[in-house]
Amino acid sequence: MKYLFSALAVLLIPIAIAFFMHFKVFSHALGDANGWLGYWGGYLGVLIGAATVYILTHKQLKTQEKLHKGALTSQLKLHKENLEHQKNLQMDSIKVSADMNDQRQRDLIIANLRIEKIDKLVVEIINVSGMISERFNILRDYIRIYDIREKLF
Numbered sequence: 001m002k003y004l005f006s007a008l009a010v011l012l013i014p015i016a017i018a019f020f021m022h023f024k025v026f027s028h029a030l031g032d033a034n035g036w037l038g039y040w041g042g043y044l045g046v047l048i049g050a051a052t053v054y055i056l057t058h059k060q061l062k063t064q065e066k067l068h069k070g071a072l073t074s075q076l077k078l079h080k081e082n083l084e085h086q087k088n089l090q091m092d093s094i095k096v097s098a099d100m101n102d103q104r105q106r107d108l109i110i111a112n113l114r115i116e117k118i119d120k121l122v123v124e125i126i127n128v129s130g131m132i133s134e135r136f137n138i139l140r141d142y143i144r145i146y147d148i149r150e151k152l153f
Contacts, residue, residue, distance in 0.1 A: 017037070
């Protein structure tokens with residue numbers, strides 16, 4: 001519809017100007033019909049040229065806007081994918097760290113239990129060693145007493 005209106009305007013304006021040039025209003029103006037037709041031709045040429053530049057610039061800007069929006073959409077999609085990938089990597093890293101920390105804590109608990117058992121064994125060995133020393137002293141005293149008794153009898 002826009003193009004039809006433009007085509008009609010391009011065809012009808014020169015015809016209308018040629019028709020109006022025969023009125024008496026233009027007969028009082030300076031210059032002849034050819035001069036006025038040249039003036040109107042230049043004037044309308046500038047208007048058509050400016051309209052053409054405006055239309056082409058407008059279409060080019062719309063095309064660039066679509067391309068820019070497409071590029072932004074693809075960049076946004078790529079950015080979201082990168083963020084999701086980074087989030088997954090961080091979650092995996094956190095899980096691995098948590099598992100390693102859990103294993104260290106279990107190893108620490110087991111080591112503490114073994115140390116407690118070793119401490120209990122050392123205490124028992126010390127007690128047994130003390131008992132052996134006491135028995136040894138008792139046996140030594142007994143042997144001394146037995147020797148003294150043998151000498152007396």
